[in-house]
Amino acid sequence: MPENDHYVIIGNGPAGNHAAATLRQKDKDAKITIISDECVPYYYKPRLTDFIAGEIAKEDLMVNFQDVKDIRIRCGQAVKRIDPDSKLLFLQHMEKIEFSKLIIASGSRARVLPTMSGYADHLKFVTSYTDVMEYKEEIRKAENFFIFGGDLVGFKFFKMLNSMDKTVTIMIDPDAFWPYRLTRDMLEQISENLLKFNTEIIVKDEVLSIDRQNGSYRVKTRKGIEKNVDMVLSFNGLNPNIEFAKGSGIDIDYGILVDEYLKTNVDGIYACGSCAQIYNQAIKSYTTSIGWPNAVVQGEVAALNLLGDHKIIESVGQKYFDLEGVKIKTTWWEDINEDNDA
Amino acid sequence: MKKNDLYSKEETFFQSKNKIYSAQSVKQIVYSTDIRDFGQVAKSIPCQDACPAKTNIPGYIRAVFEKRYGRAYELNRSANILPGVLGRICARPCESSCRHGETDNGQSVGICHLKRSCADLKPSSHRIIEGLYTPTEKKVAVIGSGPAGLAAAHDLSILGHKVVIFEGMDKPGGMLMYGIPEFRLPRDLLMLEIQNILRLGIQLKTNTAIGSDISFAQLKKEYDAVVVATGCVSPRKFDIPGGNLENVYNGLDFMKAVNEGENPFVGDKVIVIGAGFTAVDCARSAIRLGALDVSINIRKTIEYMRIDETEKYEAQFEGIKTYSLIQPSRIIEDNNKVTGIEFQRTRMEKIDKPPYRVSIPIENSQFSVPTDSVIAALGQSPDMSIISKKPDGMDGVFAAGDFVTGSSDVISAIAGGRKCAGKIDEYLVGKKRKRTVVRLENHATTDRQRSYDFIGKVVMNTIDMEKRLSKSTREVETGYNEDQTHEEAKRCYLCNLKYEIDPLVCIYCSACIDVAPKDCIKMIGNIPVNPDGTYGIYEETDDWNQVLSIAIDNAECIRCGQCLAVCPMDCISVTKTELIEIDT
């Protein structure tokens, strides 16, 4: 008798969880496993800033997701390698896991550009629960901040600092908005509108060096600005987590390449959420989507297609995101706050 | 266990082992021509096997560890002729195969950086070693002084033949001189290593192109053998509308101009097309020529770029962006001047023959971007016009390097040149004078410590952006200092040491298996033999009745020595294995 299917999902974010829930809904018997390298249950990343600001409690970070039933969740276990031929996943601690079908929903993490290598050791990033647990107290105590890059997460973080009455210097790099780039006009308008906050804005400049001196950091820019601050945070966009897929035969570029059905070039392997680079028939190009609502829908669609459906993924909520007075057309970001459960 | 405990435990172990082995310290050396030993060497030393010139990598890294940089340099030079050059620009196929880079083992060893260290740190009084054969009175003409021509000339000269190199350009070195930019390869170093080859009595005639200055037929008449090592010098045509406008360059010509000290116009915004070495060098050179916005544009995904990670990293560091899955469809002009370029998007598709994955253009997906110049580095092919038929050695005409293989890399060209010299020698003297054998020597144990396995890769020192821009030829990488070199050398597992269990002494207590850090010691039921006579992959079994032997899989073993330390029967032996060349 053939054994039940074993669907494995890499990643415990919105994409992974909604994929798992959909699989369970449609296939009552299959064995379903979510593997995540984070040691925490499914949580709201977008609420991390409110948590730091002390506006919500730890419990409020957790997603109360009833739909993931009978699903094995392996936390704190990183996938190192995929072998599509033998349908095996290799975990960091040397265990092998067999799958019949696989959904990759490994998300993304802070992008560190090679130009930052000289001072990367002094940077802090806010992309996960672990980061936040590590820096929360430090952020609360610190008075002076230097933020650079300034992607959407960065602006969210900036507003949070502002609400906490911190002194912030923000250096905006139009490239930080990867996968999109700010135009000159957008950049100017954003800077102008940011002036209403208690902040110093630097544009058209670069970080030259960051040194640590008796507990604080000295940031020097190429144009000669010097700042002494308590913390330096980098928000230079996100990079898909795809190292484990390299060399597996699954097509990857910046992210995992999938067609409009979220299928990779390998049968039975799908990818969704912010780790995926998705073919979009309308613009005839691949796009990377970050943002919670897209991850949710993509998780569901990947699961349905894995089970035999042919659903084309469409971007959620064609809308304009208001970034300090500038409307950025986005299909991939929802301004999520505590009273807006996605 | 605390770190210190680990050290002290290992040190006592090595001391006691030394005592045990001291009685046997008389060297036992065996030279083997058994195909199984060649197979074993290839499987156990993956870096060396991946090196086209079969450089003795663990051998030289061990010498570096012992701070014998001169010896390490010679171990390199005996295989690859230009260690200082390769230590900077080698394509490093060895590093992608290094066992240290395998899953769970961390990052590959900085093999290439260590090669550079041998060249940088060897004493100023270093002596080069050459084993010269008696002169043969035979004359060989080598056409082209690129790495392939130089390597062939070197080996032929060693073997006693009189060699003349004909080079069409003003200076020797081929793409080393006219392709690779100076900020990656200083020319004084290049000339020094070329001179070390020419010192053997090789005559170099520059500004002498065969086909125009001297005919090929004349060479054939005057020389006992001719080597065609003319590389790939004909750039692939950039066949799109606008491809021949001013400020649209082909990559090779662009690099040639840069390397001859010219400053070709690039403007503020530069679009480079191509996915190989040349594309990256053009982009990085454009930055040094003052361009503000430079991008590399490729048809496939970034995974398929034919450059190593360091190159990718350095390009990004210099602010160069890479756009993938697009291909140019037309150049946009205004008054004969480039103003922009139109691209078409592509997507990956599977095909049934190599290269299996291709990019295909997507219909109606055109978009355009403004630009001041376009550099198309689409690759190049050999110029066949000087010869009438493909060289096959039959009439004394041989060929080597990129001319034979198509665009490849320096180390493949060197390996090709050396192989070709061997064939020519056989043609000229009527027999094979050298052969490769496996040298096996018993080896007490290693003094490597387990803690070395956890050292992170030492990062190469580089100069900052300001310095890069202030003088465009300034070398970007500055090499490891001596301490960094020593630290990196510690990381090599020394895969040339072969661990073996003597099945006749082994009592199958499996103590070794219990301490092994990897799945390296296996209970095997069968060892299949490959069609070529070498051993295949061990077949494991859980069934004690089927166990043929407990065996160490040298393709998994990281030479940690743990098994040796615990074995109650002392039945694990270590043998140093090396490929060496001997006279026949």
Ligand SMILES: Cc1cc2nc3c(=O)[nH]c(=O)nc-3n(C[C@H](O)[C@H](O)[C@H](O)COP(=O)(O)OP(=O)(O)OC[C@H]3O[C@@H](n4cnc5c(N)ncnc54)[C@H](O)[C@@H]3O)c2cc1C
């Ligand atoms: C501070 C912050 C604020 C944000 N605010 C908003 C907002 O207001 N609105 C909005 O729309 N979006 C917001 N986002 C973005 C949103 O959180 C992401 O787009 C979304 O979480 C992406 O979902 P995902 O499921 O694709 O990936 P993720 O949520 O990143 O989940 C991927 C999971 O996979 C795990 N993983 C990765 N590699 C491996 C591996 N090798 N083995 C095992 N597990 C692995 C990761 O650890 C992670 O748990 C914010 C993000 C951050 C960091």
Ligand SMILES: Cc1cc2nc3c(=O)[nH]c(=O)nc-3n(C[C@H](O)[C@H](O)[C@H](O)COP(=O)(O)OP(=O)(O)OC[C@H]3O[C@@H](n4cnc5c(N)ncnc54)[C@H](O)[C@@H]3O)c2cc1C
């Ligand atoms: C820009 C660039 C960057 C590169 N970077 C790297 C790198 O970082 N690492 C790497 O490993 N490889 C690199 N390569 C590839 C590498 O340089 C070549 O693979 C290698 O040089 C090939 O060696 P060869 O001796 O076969 O040919 P070449 O080096 O091309 O030498 C051929 C020689 O023959 C001469 N010649 C041609 N026709 C005639 C004639 N009719 N008469 C007389 N002489 C003639 C030419 O002038 C030339 O000197 C790079 C190539 C380029 C173009």
Ligand code: SF4
């Ligand atoms: S560890 Fe050393 S010997 Fe082994 S493959 Fe890597 S470089 Fe070669």
Ligand code: SF4
């Ligand atoms: S030395 Fe022994 S224990 Fe260590 S990796 Fe090799 S076989 Fe395994």
Ligand code: SF4
């Ligand atoms: S420890 Fe020695 S005796 Fe025991 S199984 Fe291993 S090799 Fe054999």
